[in-house]
């Protein structure tokens with residue numbers, strides 16, 4: 001257990017002389033790895049500042065910067081074929097080595113956070129220590145509770161989450177320290193403090209939004225200091241006694257934690273953070289990017305679409321009928337939600353991991369909606385290939401994620417992106433700490449008008 005005022009958050013210079021446990025804390029582990037990374041960056045800038053790693057084509061500029069190697073992101077790298085690696089570890093690697101909760105088997109947010117932040121695999125003891133730290137810090141300030149309670153229940157839960165996260169900047173350690181005047185070398189310590197506080201409070205905020213909108217007459221439970229972050233989230237939502245759903249949420253939140261830096265939400269957090277906005281403001285901006293239907297909203301769209309398919313096909317759920325439904329969707333000018341990806345060119349390993357989870361649970365194998373998802377995944381790639389537009393006809397993680405929640409009774413699908421928002425904080429906030437530790441500058445790419453581009457072409 002950590003002491004009440006954890007040494008974890010004391011500035012590095014005071015911290016170095018003290019130890020509170022035989023187990024290295026997250027902060028100590030991070031502090032150990034920072035100098036080597038700083039040196040790596042120094043050498044890259046010094047020796048290879050002018051090395052070319054790709055070219056910029058007009059198609060990159062007018063095509064949403066696809067494929068442009070243009071930002072530094074430490075926590076994970078996404079290969080189009082192989083999928084995501086977190087500090088070199090694939091999803092199956094993570095499932096083997098990252099400690100689960102004491103009562104579970106799935107990866108937990110604390111283990112993933114530790115890996116993303118430090119590149120190291122934590123011991124079970126270290127994850128327990130971090131869990132109690134997060135539980136200790138999970139309560140919301142009263143004014144944020146009042147603010148969230150005052151919002152109209154009809155306001156989209158993602159809008160509410162963004163409002164709540166930005167309001168938490170009232171207590172930003174980074175902002176207060178910056179106003180006081182601190183050295184650049186200390187930025188990361190206060191950024192880390194904010195990031196940990198925000199990660200700790202996100203489930204409480206997200207659960208309060210859920211209760212206000214969907215369960216206004218039920219009392220939200222309090223945080224259990226002995227539970228992990230997502231165990232507590234499930235508890236606060238009112239599903240604490242559903243062990244399968246809790247385990248699913250643990251896996252889902254850990255796997256969704258990071259997907260390299262170029263995706264809209266991670267990139268937004270990075271861009272806003274580069275102005276030295278504090279982590280609360282940076283991450284609230286990221287949440288509004290996540291709220292778009294081409295990004296985080298896709299999981300609710302998938303469910304809506306699969307349920308509409310189920311309703312229309314009734315008892316006639318056959319591959320042929322699914323195929324017809326897919327064509328109907330495409331001919332009406334809509335995208336097939338849950339398929340395609342900005343980078344991936346193969347089935348998403350996160351989709352595969354969630355499918356494997358479903359295969360271990362008889363109730364999910366029997367679920368009509370999960371069976372429909374599976375049948376759709378068999379048929380859709382062929383249809384999308386024939387359609388000939390998307391560069392990736394395979395399912396992405398969202399093809400199944402919301403449908404599992406639905407099966408377990410968490411049926412309010414407008415809320416699903418909020419769960420994604422709780423998850424994505426792990427990676428986006430990790431990178432904010434690294435951006436400050438590495439002294440990354442204000443992000444400021446060059447834009448050009450079409451006339452300016454034509455002038456360049458004709459030069």
Ligand SMILES: CC(C)(COP(=O)(O)OP(=O)(O)OC[C@H]1O[C@@H](n2cnc3c(N)ncnc32)[C@H](O)[C@@H]1OP(=O)(O)O)[C@@H](O)C(=O)NCCC(=O)NCCS
Nearest residue numbers: 294295298335336337338339340341342389390391392396
């Ligand atoms: C994820 C997504 C936004 C990536 O977009 P992208 O990088 O522009 O994808 P592509 O380069 O393959 O797109 C090329 C064309 O195929 C279309 N396309 C891509 N995915 C498609 C899908 N699932 N269904 C139908 N058409 C699709 C695009 O709309 C685009 O059409 P356009 O040329 O008329 O604009 C896109 O695949 C999509 O909209 N998928 C459905 C939503 C979704 O599942 N999002 C969650 C992602 S994790």
